Amino acid sequence: MTAITTDQATALRRMMEQHEAVEPAAVAPHPPTGPFVIAVASGKGGVGKSNVAVNLSWTLAAAGHRVLLLDADLGTANADVLLGVRPRHHLGDVLGGRCALDDAAQLVAPHLRLIPGASGIGDVANLGDAQRERLLHGMARLEQSCDTLIIDCGAGISQNVLAFAQAADQLLLVTTPEPTALADAYSLVKVASRMQHTPDLALVVNAVLDRQEGREATQRFTAAAARFLQIAVDDFGQIPRDPRVPLAVRERRPVVHVYPRSPAARAISALAQRILSRTAGPSVRRGFFQQIFGLFY
Numbered sequence: 001m002t003a004i005t006t007d008q009a010t011a012l013r014r015m016m017e018q019h020e021a022v023e024p025a026a027v028a029p030h031p032p033t034g035p036f037v038i039a040v041a042s043g044k045g046g047v048g049k050s051n052v053a054v055n056l057s058w059t060l061a062a063a064g065h066r067v068l069l070l071d072a073d074l075g076t077a078n079a080d081v082l083l084g085v086r087p088r089h090h091l092g093d094v095l096g097g098r099c100a101l102d103d104a105a106q107l108v109a110p111h112l113r114l115i116p117g118a119s120g121i122g123d124v125a126n127l128g129d130a131q132r133e134r135l136l137h138g139m140a141r142l143e144q145s146c147d148t149l150i151i152d153c154g155a156g157i158s159q160n161v162l163a164f165a166q167a168a169d170q171l172l173l174v175t176t177p178e179p180t181a182l183a184d185a186y187s188l189v190k191v192a193s194r195m196q197h198t199p200d201l202a203l204v205v206n207a208v209l210d211r212q213e214g215r216e217a218t219q220r221f222t223a224a225a226a227r228f229l230q231i232a233v234d235d236f237g238q239i240p241r242d243p244r245v246p247l248a249v250r251e252r253r254p255v256v257h258v259y260p261r262s263p264a265a266r267a268i269s270a271l272a273q274r275i276l277s278r279t280a281g282p283s284v285r286r287g288f289f290q291q292i293f294g295l296f297y
């Protein structure tokens with residue numbers, strides 16, 4: 001990965017300014033600041049990121065927010081499966097120039113669009129200038145037409161995850177109460193705390209056996225981050241271990257949709273409320289994709 005040069009950055013900025021100048025109709029009601037960007041990440045894999053990202057997206061969209069869900073888990077992308085959609089195209093096709101971005105962004109419910117994931121974001125380095133510009137324009141236009149951009153990141157501390165985290169407003173860390181998952185989440189916070197731009201950090205403890213277990217895990221985690229890393233991690237609540245979640249996964253439907261009264265669905269709705277209170281104002285950062293591309297090449 002090569003760092004973006006000043007020339008490239010200036011050219012991109014100019015390109016974006018021109019783009020915005022000629023296409024004012026594409027600008028959403030939130031301009032000029034762009035969507036609120038939430039990166040959903042975890043240290044350890046399999047802790048429930050995708051379920052959180054999908055159900056959160058569904059809940060916000062059901063509340064009338066225009067949500068774009070980007071499945072950026074390049075190893076095990078599966079948001080499409082959780083939503084029960086068969087992707088026509090995926091992110092890899094877009095990056096490889098095999099389809100336009102608009103074709104990949106699939107409407108899966110009112111107000112909710114998904115860009116299905118795939119391996120191959122590294123392909124961006126191999127795109128020609130014209131392709132890259134087209135892609136950047138497309139993504140910038142897409143992000144201008146949503147209120148919230150939710151990114152399902154892969155597990156762990158890869159370059160990709162760090163790039164997405166740095167360009168986000170909110171890094172939503174998902175963990176379970178297990179010590180291994182907490183330790184891995186802590187490592188991610190440690191790295192995030194040293195990034196050039198650290199987004200707001202928040203912790204969600206998923207699959208808790210009871211409230212007490214979740215609260216204790218959160219308290220220990222946030223206290224350690226404050227004491228040893230001098231960084232604030234907000235408590236965004238807990239989601240109970242709930243058999244309805246795997247049941248909904250088997251049905252390929254978000255649990256908030258098929259079992260809205262289940263304990264997990266209620267907890268996710270509460271999480272969405274918490275996030276909505278954060279997104280009441282537009283993002284202070286703009287040009288998410290512009291930043292991402294700056295970080296990728």
Ligand SMILES: Nc1ncnc2c1ncn2[C@@H]1O[C@H](COP(=O)(O)OP(=O)(O)OP(=O)(O)O)[C@@H](O)[C@H]1O
Binds near residue numbers: 046241242245264
């Ligand atoms: N609150 C919950 N209660 C019960 N089971 C859950 C809960 N949350 C997630 N699961 C189950 O845990 C498994 C992993 O969930 P999910 O795929 O969302 O994790 P992930 O963090 O995205 O995994 P990966 O790191 O592989 O991307 C799924 O089988 C799901 O059904």
Ligand SMILES: [Mg+2]
Binds near residue numbers: 050073078
């Ligand atoms: Mg996942």
